[in-house]
Amino acid sequence: MLHGWASIKVLAWLVAATCLLVACTEGTQTAPPGAREDTRRTSQGPPQGPSRGAGSVAFGVIGEPATYDPYAALASDLTYALVRPVYPSLYRLEPDGAATPYLAKSMSSTRKGAVVALRRARWSNGAPITAKDVVASIRRARPPSGFALVTEAQADGRRKIRLSGRVNDWKQTLATVAFVLPRGRAGSGRVAGGPFMIEARTPGLQVVYRPNPRWFGHAPALKKVTVQFIQDLDILLELLATERLDAGAPPLTVNLGGRLESLGLASAGALGWESVYLDLEGAELSASNRQAVVDGVDRDLLEAGFVRAGGRVSDTLHPAPGPSGAGGPWPGPTLAAPQPPAAPIQVAVGAGDELTELLQRTLRLQLEDAGFSVELVTTDALTFYGQWTATDPMDIAIRRASGAPGLVDTPAVLESRAAIPLLHVASFVTWNEGIEGPEPNPSFEGPLWNLELWSKQ
Template sequence: MGHAPLARGGNAGSAPARRRPRLLGRFLALAAAASLLAACSAEPTTTGSASASAEPTALRIGVVSLSDSDALDPAKATTTGGYILSRQLFDTLTEYGTDGAWKPELAASVTPGDTAKTWTVVLNDAKWSDGRTVSADDVVATVKRWFSKKLPPSGSLPFIDPDKVVATDAKTVTFTLKYPTVTFPEAFASPTMAIVPSDFDPTKPVGSGPFVLASNDPGVQVTFTANPDYFAGKAGVEQLEVKSFPDSASAASALTADQIDVDASLDPSLVDTVKGVDGYQVFDYSTSGSLTWVMNTKKKPFDDPVVRQALRLSVDRQQLIDQVYNGYGKLGNDIFNPFDPMYNASLPQRTYDPDAAKKLLTDAGYTLPVKVELVGTNNQPTSERQNEALVEQAKAAGFDIEYKFVDSATFYGDAYGTYPLSLSYWGFLGIFDQAAFTVTKTAPYNSSHWTNPEFDKLFDEAVQTVDDTKRKELVARMQTIEYDSGAYIVPLFMSTVVGMSAKVTGAQAYPNSDGAFGYNFRILSLQG
């Protein structure tokens, strides 16, 4: 599932930067939180365990965290809350399934013509939540809306000609593309690509999704009721409540105090504590998601590819997995996406080599240590610890990194894209979509400002190449360019870790989709 940066919006000057504690301090703080969590969970109270409480009237999901900038318009969704809203209220034509591959969702079928320049989409029998039938005209109107209003989806669909998206009957849409594109189905899996009615009003969202919006307290809680007419079958619960928590420790405490049924963003460091409380379980699976460091090629020193390579050698990836993620992660190699069959696995695994990093810097004429400003926010439970780990690891490699923490609204506000070095949450996109969102010449979220004409040329050729073998060769060359001179450090791929009451059933892995279960909360049920 493709997604834009989290929590874009807000005023860049709304919160002062502040120095965060070092890595050891954070580990001690989490250890203390875990001890407190275990102690509190052991207290005999009327709501202290899942088995002791009455059957809740709703499935209660805890996340870190909702935002007052969560968009009810799926095309403008850039936050965790925005994606959650989109997945509950709307449908996309396609989605990434439990095997990591795309499959039809609102579409019953998505089929190419002879050259992949023409694609035909046939819709399922679906209804909007106001009772009207979802039609091909709605799909056409949705796509035209993206382009006429210059909404983010339009920037990642360079092959779409909105004037050649035509409803050929009530359920069939024909797309005649600007050029053949074999990745057409994947491009429509992102929650930002959700289909909306032709008369869509984002202040009163009508969708075709598994739930209907009941109430919304921005940044605090969103409540949904099941859509009884959902085309794929009614959701597993009648009501759904999504509650916001300021940090992972408070969400985990709420879980074991029976205030929520699912902790959708469980910090890996708290897994053993949750497992130790009777009546609770942990569900985890590998994903293509990553907290990646973004080096701004318009800012010194990262305008120099030598410095970018040196910083990549300054990251102890295995230590991050072991210490920050409690083992819940897989090694990354500065390219996306290991679940994509086009992934270039032949590139040498980059390892921690501080001596080589220092040599690169000194040979290039830099005086050590090279000073760098790193800006970050809480876009994942592990974000701060990962940033603090880099500060410590990079010292031995000749870098002096000053870490500044800002709130998410500030981070993704007007200053986004100006930081010399920052940590963003990316992944859950096929290789072509990831490139289209972040590094091609038309990318809407290129916060690194990295561009490469040869990369763009290969990208344009690859997306038009129908032959799998030839396309894989082109993608391998694209990813070699990124590996050698790109602006992203992809240190690891995170596992999704979810804490749940033992009463929750239906959990499934969505390895190529953002968030717990890809935010497909419709699959979950509660047992008494």
């Protein structure tokens, strides 16, 4: 806990940071998680940007994925979100966490697992989607994919798969990052089984989608969707305000709802399975050092200063909706007598995420009060959520993570302080007038989960 002058310093920093962020939105507050805001631009709003036509939408996200292969080692939450319109799954998650059929026509239980029958569907190149595609995808899957829990998968004809594994809820498992890829491979995204296929990718700039003419569902109303990779939240909001973007996925930060409302943007937020945590996996810190980090971080102060109605403190790495959804085993028994290391520690964030950047600066004050010497490191989001997730070069990384129903903490991770849960936060989408269809899906499904239902007037 903070005390003395250090407490005053942190509180002063929180007040200053909050005042800067809400100065232009005085009198507004972030809407409670799950609430829907639907404010529209007035005639006094910013001038309209270049028209893209009624069938074309530009959508903004912070950062860029290192890969579009959901089963690659460098796959991230943004990877899963951007390939959701491209690759189907046996089941999919609705915004409330319910698993509903996608490719699955039926499923029956067996003594060892389940048997799934496929509906008739084709890839965009005309080839049928078969049981072999499912089996090949299962063999490549890795956590957090539900496919990684399948211990054995066999094709029984062209449209039936026999699955084995220690799984409590097969539908939920098969809806969690369980994409079916053509022959188990992602390729360029031009061969798609979802409502859209990838037409072009420009690294550092954007990815362009076109409708899949062979998708088995209703034809999408949009004829072109461009997802642009934006450097930070301020730029994202500016592009939305000037209508150079039609919609976007702003990560939760201080007074986000009020800021969107002040720009005349409609928005919706939901508290689902998204979280912020400290990643100490790669830290060369002793048990005493790690315990000193735990004791030095005041999570309640972080919540009060930066999250407020947009989330809450989490005692689990996998929070969920509901009154007890953020409860968990944290902090558990003391690991060792706390002792900060003699050498400085590095605390890293990905550039462009305003909330984690604010948390980084505040954690520096908290940890310095606990006796640490702290160095702040910021790198681009592509590296931070790509290469750095594999190499873990920093002592502490402040990460934002999506989730899904049914995920549970690994006791060894919490007990060793390899990760420290911080906050359970809401997921948002926002859009300009004339856009219909966006709805937050606060899970791995991401903001484009129902893109086939979107339209533009």
